[in-house]
Amino acid sequence: MRITQGCFSFLPDLTDDQIRAQIDYCLRNDWAIGIEYTDDPHPRNTYWDMWGNPMFDLKDAAGVMMELDACRKANPDVYIKLIAFDSTRGFETVRTAFIVQRPKVEPRFSMTRTDVRGRSMNYTLSTVQP
Amino acid sequence: MPQAEVLPVETPEKIDLAEDFQASGVADILRELDEELIGLAPVKQRIRETAALLLVDRARKKLGLAHETPTLHMSFTGNPGVGKTTVALKMAGLLHRLGYVRKGHLVSVTRDDLVGQYIGHTAPKTREVLKKAMGGVLFIDEAYYLYKPDNERDYGQEAIEILLQVMENHRDDLVVILAGYADRMDNFFKSNPGFRSRIAHHIEFPDYSDEELLRISQAMLAANEYRFDPAGVEAMRAYIAARRGQPHFANARSIRNALDRARLRQANRLFESGAPVDAATLSTLTAADINASRVFAGGLAHERSAAQ
Known part of the structure; x- marks a missing residue:
């Protein structure tokens, strides 16, 4: 199942040039860029693994691309996303995040319904790895 | 569906180098260099030559002639206080105007910024600096301190290897300028032939009269x-x-x-x-x-x- 998380996820996968353009946009806004990866894209899994520290004070997308390539090489078959953190007072949060790599076969999700207390129902979503 | 018409790529027939020189802003940088820096005639001459080479190269590219990105890494040698850092700053501006570096900022570092203190510390540190310098100019002051021949376990060697690799693979992304005193730089290049061959421009700064x-x-x-x-x-x-x-x-x-x-x-x-x-x-x-x-x-x- 194609995961739709973050920006651009309903579009075809971004090419490297498009990723570079997005990074340049983020850097122009003085956002710090972090690279994160995971094999479990569960919507509630907010803590993806970090690839190194977030990158502050960069001027050009080439630096991020260098790290991204290293991350892709080390993790060829997982999800990788870029997140851009805005440290401006009042924001101090992630301003944009987008997926830059997907595994060849994406996992599915399955939903389990559990009866609790009479007619109430609990729903559990879990990732099913292919 | 009608076939989309392929537009021929327009190549101009003639390029006015003098006009290009003015329009690119290179003229301004060279004039600033002349006005703000006193003396240093051979350095200015070399920079003017480099600028001419890059302009011609750019014109060749526009006309569709064979061209490859020239190696722009440089070494500045000279005694203390002769203006190496100042010229590097101007050089960054010059390369930016000519479109050889995308952002044109100067990141000035010394051994401390590149070399770590324990095993596994150096590589991330060096890469961090390189990432910041991407799109601009990396100025390594007193570069010979990177190499300490008397200590074979020195982490400087690791930084050198990463530098060399990036200088080769990311030629379009950043320009590295090594600076230092002439005699010690000579020794440094002798013991690291990889650097010597990757650096095209050796610019010597004379003492001031x-x-x-x-x-x-x-x-x-x-x-x-x-x-x-x-x-x-x-x-x-x-x-x-x-x-x-x-x-x-x-x-x-x-x-x-x-x-x-x-x-x-x-x-x-x-x-x-x-x-x-x-x-x-x-x-x-x-x-x-x-x-x-x-x-x-x-x-x-x-x-x-x-x-x-």
């Missing part, structure tokens, strides 16, 4: 709205001649320090005289402010005794 140093001192004062009175100029001339023979002479940097001390003495003099002061008095350095310098007495006390 006494006359140039005097003009530099006047320019430095003018920038802070100070000036010498006529006797002060003569005193400064004598100071420069005396200072050059003494240890730790660092060209323009020595002059800057001397002027800072002269301003200190001037402030003291004005303060102790107790008379009311006007703008002219406040901004004039006299011979007395210069002549009180220890340089005329033969340097610092321990240097004098060493000389005897």
